[in-house]
Amino acid sequence: MRHRLIKLSNFTQAIHSQSPCFRPENEHQLETISSELATQKPLARGAGLSYSDCCLNQEKPIIDCRRLNHFISFDEATGLLVCQPGITFAELFLIHPDFIPPVIPGTLKATLGGGIANDVHGKNNSRAGTLGHHIEWLLLQIGNRFIPCSRSENQDLFSATIGGLGLTGVIKRLAITLTKASKTVQVSKQRVMTWKQLLLQMHEEHQNHDYQVAWLDLLNGTERSVLSQANHCNSTQPFTMPKSITLPKLPMRLINRLSMTQFNRIYFHSAQQTSPELVSLAQFNNPLDRINHWNRLYGKQGLVQCQTVFTHQDAKKTMHQLFNLINASGATPTLAVLKYFAQKGAGLLSFVEPGFTIAIDFIHNQHAVKAIQMINNKITSIGGKVYLGKDLFLTAQQFKIQYSNHSLFNNILSQYQCSFQSDLSHRLNIGTHP
Ligand SMILES: Cc1cc2nc3c(=O)[nH]c(=O)nc-3n(C[C@H](O)[C@H](O)[C@H](O)COP(=O)(O)OP(=O)(O)OC[C@H]3O[C@@H](n4cnc5c(N)ncnc54)[C@H](O)[C@@H]3O)c2cc1C
Structure with missing residues (x-):
């Protein structure tokens, strides 16, 4: 089956990996390719929008399923x-x-x-x-x-x-x-001035809303956030996908601490809302999809993200600890988003556990790497988890501590003779890597 050698990345553009890529057009072609590659440790890939190395397979075959x-x-x-x-x-x-x-x-x-x-x-x-x-x-x-x-x-x-x-x-x-459900939601936004108040409100009100998320300003030295809550509502307004713009490849990084500090200030002040707003679900849930390749704002080095989950009982303390680590590292947290999880994930290696989850984007540099490594240590020590679809820095040992089903997962891989691999499975020593 024909293939092309392609240099691939993930959404962050922070790492690259070269692989022979196969692009089956139908299920029959997938069967043929899979049979031919059975002993070559291939990996399926979707849109390559993960922030981690789970969608990369250095020098080994990629089966592009798009x-x-x-x-x-x-x-x-x-x-x-x-x-x-x-x-x-x-x-x-x-x-x-x-x-x-x-x-x-x-x-x-x-x-x-x-x-x-x-x-x-x-x-x-x-x-x-x-x-x-x-x-x-x-x-x-x-x-x-x-x-x-x-x-x-x-x-x-x-x-x-x-x-x-x-x-x-x-x-x-x-x-x-x-x-x-309808494709329109009614959104209310409010500014919240302390982490304690934000956590309390999200925990107490999560059952009253279909959707809930908070944006956090980690750059202006005060505990400020914008809490957005949304509910489905009937509307005669036709559903349209939001119009998008495309960013070209940029020779340098446009995002820096100063510009993001200003952006956060403006965003926080503009979030004052007098009455709930009706928008399409996609507009509410996916505002960044309107800017194709917004990751290019971070220049050639790209961005990195860490997303962790921890119990709601210790959430305030944990957030303070994580933010202190970020400050000590000198990293620039460009975007921080907090959500509340009530239900755990459905799979053996699912990330989601009841509690709070925070996702933080950073400009990719040595300070960010240090910050994420320190966060991963802290989260491991308090019994939390790091999202494998977002992380590039967890160690095999930390993975075993955080993901208690790792042995069971490996046993199932052996039982069904699954011989797939990725750069992530190498890093975390999942499955067998002779
Ligand atoms: C802007 C942005 C926002 C995001 N927000 C969220 C969020 O709110 N919640 C969240 O959970 N995630 C979020 N993510 C992460 C993203 O949703 C996941 O990483 C998702 O898996 C990406 O899908 P993909 O099609 O790009 O898969 P890829 O990144 O290409 O692959 C992801 C994994 O899926 C496997 N895979 C792909 N296709 C197949 C197949 N046919 N069979 C078997 N395995 C397959 C790959 O091997 C790989 O391990 C966000 C990502 C971005 C860029």
Whole structure:
């Protein structure tokens, strides 16, 4: 089968990796490619929008699944959609006027295959859990074998594949239950002046809202944030995808501490809202999708992110500890977002646990690397977790402490003879790497 040697990256553009890339156009081609590559430790890839190295496979084959993007069937009575893994979250909005994806990450450009492999979460965890909770069955291609799995058939393989980072096999086809809801939400925003107040409010009010998220200013020396809460509402306003602009490749980084400090100041002051606003769900959930390649603002070195989860009981103390580490490192936290999780993830290696999660973007430099390494140490020591779809710096030892199902996961890989690998699986020593 024809392939091309391609230099790949992830969303951060902070790391690169070269691989022979195969792009099957249909399920038959996927079967042929998978059989041919069975002994070569390949990796499936979606849109490459992960912040971690889970979508890279240095010098080893990549199976790009974006052309496997067909809808197979949709049942209006149950919301059950059968489709291929290259469908994006944006495309799920086009299925039916009354249905939406049950869980959507911060970008609608991610594929369903990628979303399942990271068991992605949205701003609606209290209501909907993670994406994996809505997956009914999967058809996996493992070498020349084709294995169905669900909660009632090959259940162990099913729960290993949800959040399984592409290491169990290539998802060839899947069934997902879409949610019947309007595509418009009513959004209210408020400024909150202390972390204590913010945590209390998010914890107390999470059940009253369909979506909840807070933006935090970590650059102006005061504890200030903007809490956004949204609920579905009926509206005659037609749903339109937000118009987008595209950033060209830039010769230098446009983001720095000074510009982001000013931006945060302006954003915080402009967030004063007198009455709730009606917007499309995509506008509320995915504002950054309107700027194609916004990661180019960070220049050639790119950005890095860390996302962690910790208990709500210790949240205030933990946040102070993390922010002190960032200050001590000299790193520049350009964007910080806080969410509350009520339900744990659906897979063996899922990231999501009940508690608070904070995601922080940094300009990629040695200070940021130091900050994230210190944060990863702290989170490991307090029993929290680091999101494997976002992280580049966790060690194999820290992974074992944080992800207690790691041995069970490895056993399932052996049992089903799954021989896939990624740069992440090497770094964290998942599976076998002779
Ligand atoms: C702006 C932005 C906002 C984000 N917000 C969120 C958020 O709110 N919540 C959240 O959870 N995540 C979020 N993410 C992370 C992103 O949703 C996940 O990393 C997602 O997995 C990316 O999907 P992808 O199609 O790009 O997959 P890739 O990055 O290409 O791959 C991700 C993983 O999926 C595996 N994979 C891909 N296709 C298949 C397949 N067919 N079969 C088996 N395995 C496969 C790959 O091997 C890899 O391990 C965000 C990312 C960005 C860029």
